[in-house]
Amino acid sequence: MSSQERTWKTKESGPHTYEEALHPVVRKNYGKWKYHEIPKPGVLKHVAESGDAIWTVRAGTPRQDTVDMLRRLCEVADRYSDGFLRFTVRNNVEFLTPNQENVEPMIQELESLGFPVGGTGMCVSSVSHTQGWLHCDIPATDASGVVKSMMDTLYREFKDMQMPNKVRLSTSCCAINCGGQADIAVVVKHTRPPRVNHDHLSTICELPKAVARCPVAAIRPTVVNGKRSLMVDEAKCICCGACFGACPAMEINHPEHSKFAIWVGGKNSNARSKPSTMSIVAHNLPNNPPRWPEVTDVIGRILTAYKAGGRPWERVGEWIARIGWKRFFEETGLTFDDNMIDSYRHARTTFNQSAHVRF
Amino acid sequence: MSSQERTWKTKESGPHTYEEALHPVVRKNYGKWKYHEIPKPGVLKHVAESGDAIWTVRAGTPRQDTVDMLRRLCEVADRYSDGFLRFTVRNNVEFLTPNQENVEPMIQELESLGFPVGGTGMCVSSVSHTQGWLHCDIPATDASGVVKSMMDTLYREFKDMQMPNKVRLSTSCCAINCGGQADIAVVVKHTRPPRVNHDHLSTICELPKAVARCPVAAIRPTVVNGKRSLMVDEAKCICCGACFGACPAMEINHPEHSKFAIWVGGKNSNARSKPSTMSIVAHNLPNNPPRWPEVTDVIGRILTAYKAGGRPWERVGEWIARIGWKRFFEETGLTFDDNMIDSYRHARTTFNQSAHVRF
Amino acid sequence: MDGANDSAMKGACQCNGCGSDGNGTFLNPTPMLDQLESGPWPSFISGFKELAERTKKPMLRGVLDQLEYSYNTKMGYWKGGLVTVDGYGAGIITRYSMIKDKFPEAAEFHTMRIQPAPGLHYNTSMLRELCDIWEKHGSGIIALHGQTGDIMLQGIEQDKVQECFDELNQAGWDLGGAGAGMRTGVSCIGPGRCENACYDNLKLHLKALQHYVGQVHRPEWNYKLKFKFSGCPNDCTNAIMRSDLAVIGTWRDAIQVDRDEVRAWIEERGVDALVNNVINHCPTKAISLKDGDMVIETRDCVRCMHCLNAMPKALSPGKERGISLLMGGKNTLKVGVNMGSLIVPFMKMEDDDDIETFLEMIDEIIDWWDDAGLDHERIGETIERVGLKQFLEGAGIEYDINQVTRPRDNPYFKAKY
């Protein structure tokens, strides 16, 4: 990677500039919007103080796109939205046009290209997800495959707006959870302490770094076959996998000891209730490629119960806060178990410090 | 303490038995009560399923009673409640009688003896309190004196039922808080680390016990003038005073460095909201015997604001939960300061992890 | 002990025991304390002075002098020690004056903790007898009651303790707890008057404290253990905040509704009051308004008591009654206040068998704590340190979703698969 032949200097420009990427009608009304409506699933109408209106058509993508796919989207944009398009933070693509008459043809074309139009309002939108076996160096499963499997079963829920409120899903291929909290999240759970690959370790590991990485001080230096190595105090270890990030010889992944856990009630918006963290509601689901049916089954149960029981505007976590965890487990047919009792740093704050009780 | 001359064996009987201390009408209707009413302040009427009714007259006492005072109460009981009386968990005395006609004369007599009748329903009841300079070995102030000073100013609030809900007060003479949580609590706050009395220490201290007692590992063994002693890491010390309990040479009390703190929002009942711990809302109030006017002033401000703003059934903490802490400080004229930001074990759970904001 | 200030002594006679302050009364002047005699609230100082003047007990004069001195110097002057009665290791709180050179009359001022009847019930002959014995041997000061529930007989000298105790014991009284053992219990009035009582807490209190009477008198655990018994979730004993073992009455079935009384209530107070003062206060929105009437959805009710409190004639606890056990309550020392946590959501408490089952469970819990706990660690602290799940396993208690407010928000557990 020598730069001898370079004839120009790198521009450390940071993010790409955005002005030229905004539709002229957006530029004109920038920061001066008055309200929006959702005329139909997948379509937004935003009206500016000037009276201008802009229509958005939103469609799902696999996120793991290709140049071919993107070029097709560019063609749609050139044809219907003056050559402008954007992506949402949930991997949906959006086309903004001031021409209402472009909306229906654009929907037709996107659908015919295989991009489902939807993802607006009180729907299940696309899944925010991660790298998995395709690219990451610490994944216990795939992410894109799980997402594809889930969204196949939630296709209608993406295209309709029949949920009590928005439903955000995420999927992550290790416990780190790059995919983030969500109303319902599918996250790999490491189920046993890492096995130390002593041969590998001795060649690659900065030992003190790995020791320091452990949040519960479960890693101790040791000597194996005359070489300095590490050992894990399995009683202390919480299977977080942090050490693997510091030293890949701390093998946390295993085909049988990497299971799936399902989490619910993550909420990041400040609307109504404060943002809330997710709670675990199922674990020990098998890592079962290529379709992970056990995972999609649980997601389905939760969504069915939520759809039936949630009141308008209640997010999944807010619905549960109202009906209580006992009823949540009853209505989804999932099972609360003692592993779900918090044992970590602030566990006490999750104890029921009251006589409030549900039978 | 030899037992040579004893002619009988100690009966390890535990609590006194209660049957003979119950009024016959109580015994008859034991566990079969139907409802109660509060006909007037200081008077309860309980009706049994049998149709029997029993009236209770409640009066305040100083708690630090004397045999003289108790004998006077016995006289009242003999005269008006068939020789039965009891005390409440808040040091009030109660006389139960099936004879409604005894109620008014009994009130007259109690009042004339100096026992204020009241303490029922939505009032400020007696203060639960502690030993102080009268008896404890670790107090930084008196408790009974503070209580007397407070109740003199809250006499009407004890006798009326004009508060949004019950108001429970407590007073404690060191940070241990034997007086307990309350709607409003007055508790001594140690304001600087203990000074080690090395001479004293060497004669009395079990060193490892004192070291172990410190919740933040701020105590270390050391040698002073050739003798084993202890030293306090003042940066770590949180002024909790626990070491003093293990070793009185860890002198935590000081006339100028023992201040008062006022706490609000403690609630132990499960009614409506879950029980809640108290929050500190004022500190650095001088320890100012014999009348502690600075303390009673703050109590007065809080009660005035609560009385004006609380809705029926809202306890102090529930009122604040509704109006928010910002308004609480505004309406009481107290000042929130950075010492009130939690820094202890579960501090993170008190951070405002949301964009909810009040201006 | 810096900060002490001798000027506080001026005016009082400094001789040892002349019984005079120069003003012709038994007591020495206590100008600071005297300020606590004004005002409408009954004054403990007036009470003490009255007692002292009548009985002329030097100890009372000494203690008032030392208290006056404390008021002036803003310091306390008592230190502990060890006094017990035969066969017991606890129950007397020993107090020696640290400045007995100044106040020799206050040299000793021990407290005897006595366990009252559950519910703090007395008849006048019991109470008079208690007063008489106490006046005979002690100072005559009695605190009714200590926060842990004891009758505190305050002010006795070491050499009078045993005979005083013997007389009290013969009259039916026993010492209360202190130190690292079982402590005296507290009960609300419960079935003795209250329509909300969901179990016979007075009886359970008596039986439980009798069961642990040995551990009350001969403490040898890690630390103290306190029972409190409230008849219902109103928790009039503050059990959740100040007892390791909070036994709180509750029920499993539907709230009992007297329809006529509901109608009468609404008629008298109006629908607005029903909505604002009852329905809107229900923590789980279990109550709804239907055609001007109230409907309670039982499965959403968390037994908070509010609607029953607001409408005592119309609503009562269900018929299937029993207790919840909450554990780990304690106040501030070291870890900050810890409210008790719901451990056993429901247990029947109807007959002696139920009481026995209950006490067997408590025995197991204590055994676990005795093993797992550290010195000076309350059981709530032990549970927090070791983990709730581990505690449940160790003590053989079933887990239940009611024990927590939510499932964990972190994946940090090792599962057994």
Next chain:
Amino acid sequence: MDGANDSAMKGACQCNGCGSDGNGTFLNPTPMLDQLESGPWPSFISGFKELAERTKKPMLRGVLDQLEYSYNTKMGYWKGGLVTVDGYGAGIITRYSMIKDKFPEAAEFHTMRIQPAPGLHYNTSMLRELCDIWEKHGSGIIALHGQTGDIMLQGIEQDKVQECFDELNQAGWDLGGAGAGMRTGVSCIGPGRCENACYDNLKLHLKALQHYVGQVHRPEWNYKLKFKFSGCPNDCTNAIMRSDLAVIGTWRDAIQVDRDEVRAWIEERGVDALVNNVINHCPTKAISLKDGDMVIETRDCVRCMHCLNAMPKALSPGKERGISLLMGGKNTLKVGVNMGSLIVPFMKMEDDDDIETFLEMIDEIIDWWDDAGLDHERIGETIERVGLKQFLEGAGIEYDINQVTRPRDNPYFKAKY
């Protein structure tokens, strides 16, 4: 690496690079992956296969083979390494196959993280140019977008990275973050379309990331630091949960109410809807029903957005707009998820001076963290460990009651008096 299973390989041609699976197509059989081609949701596998068949890039075949192998063995096979471009220390996520003997075509599969425009806006010529450069040098796989906000160009060999970057850079693109430095930011669409935007988040995003461009490219802090910019408290970027520095629009004055639109809303939907869907959802009961109309008590409003969301035509944020800064958001690793905490309740964000003031404050915050933090400790973890008060002092930020949900419930502080 136990559990790997070679039977997964049967059927695929094992030679190195013949370009055939025996079925006449470029790709080897991937029966597991093929099952992800059915169903209505767009299939990434179909996309990859289409790309591979068209471009005949061996890397794509190798990667699909290795992925198929992962699907069979339930294990991942990539390991990291270090590849950068001249002058940069981050921005390329390096991936070498751990089983390149099996899949030599998948030997290298690095990702270039590219910072898109704030708000993820494109015009087709930008995007086409990007595609063209990427197809020329890399695999042609692009993820739009990574969770941190990058365009992820996935699949390039080490020796092509520099030229690819040079071309991209000349076209206006720069690398994003990785490692212990500033990361790429995310913005919601904000003023680009949304009526709720309370500040120009696209502009602030651009300026802030330009300000820290050096720390993006040459990471040397304790750990990563992420900005996210949401125009209002709906927080459409999930900033609170996944950014150390969450910049969230808000306002200080009253919600703007268009009375006519309120009336129209109520007329259309009814008072019940107003009560059930708006008033009852207000977290602080700031809205009341008065004569069939709604009244908002401004001092009780916490700017949650709900009523504005429910009635977008009728209600808008106030006029005095700006930002809140929340800090310390991160996901699960080590300490469990930590939502960002409100640190600066309000700051104006109207002009370049405001941006400068803001960035100076962030500089100070980072300086503090650089000093006080430990290796691999996110700033939220540092604040928790050191204490919020200590952080505020250290970073020179004013304390405010809005930073906490309540004053402390323990007395364990040393005050300066």
